[in-house]
Amino acid sequence: MSTASARRLNAQNARSGAPRGAGPVPPLVRDRDCYVAGVAGGLATHLGWSPLLVRVIFLVTGLVGAGVLLYLWLWAFTPWAEPTDAAPRVTRRAPVAWILVALAIGGAATAIGQALTTYEVRVGGAVPWIPTVVVTVLLAVAAGAWTSFIDRRDPERGRRTEVAVRLVATGVLTVLAVVLLTGPSAAQSPTVVFLAALFVVIGIGLLYAPSLVTLWNDLTTERVARIRDEQRSAIAAHLHDSVLQTLALIQNRAGASSEAGRLARAQERELRSWLFEGDSPADSDLATDLRDFASALELDYPVHIEVVAVGSSTERASGELAAAAREAMLNAARHAGGDVSVYIEGAATAVDVFVRDRGPGFDVASVASDRLGVRESIIGRMRRAGGRGTVGPGAGGVGTEVHLRFETGEAARG
């Protein structure tokens, strides 16, 4: 105890960074590194008393009754301390469930002893082992509740402890019930013994009730998620039928390069990505990034960019390949306009990106040397990154096609 309280004092001093009494009163919070619930420790820190003293006071007043209420009150209403590096999560050092189980075992042993040794039952009087049985059952149920609601979330205890605690408690209660039913008391006062045994059996049932509650909570959570999903897809279907159709029609009637068509296309793309790509956070893989970039370009230039992605690639949006591809798309939008196709193919060993436009096309050699766009941003960038970039005329000599290739086979970059 003394080392523990010394540790606590050290921790407290380290936290406040000042000798005790000098700074403001530390707030009333429950320390994450605690024995049971951190109430006594937190109160001691707050009042500047010794934790041992606080614990003794709680124990003494707890025997009278008021201390228990105060403890529960503080437990319910005092927040946990902010997580720190030293105590990132709640650590309970006392094995509360096992202590409760041990107490239940003690109670059961006492009750069994009383039941076996009590031959005379006073007529109309209390059966001496009844209070012990009640306390035993309550202790066992408390152990079960503690282990399911509190220990289960504790990675150091978890499900294994839960199952073990419950098994031991069940065993204790079963033995108690069997002894009561077969002991000498059963012959003398069968009704009382039957009721007592029934109470014990109900206690066994209550032991498992917390896991039912947890199961029920899980079910409810799942159902809520499903309802939300269904609602979402209903909204998606509705928007799909109404807004997307209208946007498609606007594009159709307004023409590919008109302002209205452009806005409608950008909106359509945005809405569609929301509808069909789910609410998973947009991971910035290459295809997603280029799609986003395409919709941004469509807002700024009279261009229609179709992005088709095949296969899966580990290429990130932050990579050089993505930067070069964005540059190529920007060039196509700026100088060619109209329809631009972007094709991404991610294989196990290489990633290919094709950007193809149907603009006037241009000859790399004829571009003035002070224009760095193509030479540096695309070809040079790919070469420096260990890939390859080629710029050439599109099929049939129409437009321009940029081909970027990046081998990922041998040297996968971190």
Place this chain on the structure above:
Amino acid sequence: MAEQITVVVVDDHSIFRSGLRADLDDSVLVVGEADDVDSAIAVITAAAPTVVLLDVHLPGGTDAASSGGAEVIRRTAALVPGTRFLALSVSDSAEDVVGVIRAGARGYITKGSSGSDVSRAVHAVAGGDAVFSPRLAGFVLDAFGAAGGEIASTDEELDRLSAREQEVMRLIARGYAYKEVAATLFISTKTVETHVSSVLRKLQLSSRHELTAWATARKLL
């Protein structure tokens, strides 16, 4: 193109139907319109058009597992054997698109396509060709594991694409027109069309596990 191609437009939006009708060429004659699954079946069987322009999503479907468009194809294909279906959709979900192709549609174009594009696609479908948009080509490459380097060893194999078919699909996905694909691969446009039709057949007949598994994985729900 002396004689007009008869077309039935199936879409649940009257605005879209009238817009499409106005945009289509003179070579295409709209002989009927329908706005849900049941009326579509009635109109198609009565008019027996050459081509049906079919929206993928239609109200009134009885089968929750497939889209209304796929159901229309399944229920009318036997009744009007001469009719070909062209899927027309704003949907980008791979599941819907592949579902309607597997039900028997001869192609897929997006509703953003211009009237002349749609007319051209109608002519292609009426002539027995398949119509692949870049996006559909991308879906197909994905579904057949082309990026993973799977190549069919014989043409008869249904579950994988041959090397040539993959090349064709890749070029289409890159935005090439059939003519440009033909020029790039030094083959005739007719050969390109043959390859595309063969891919379409494989897509419809293949029992490849991924086609269904992958579609399920992308389900909206």
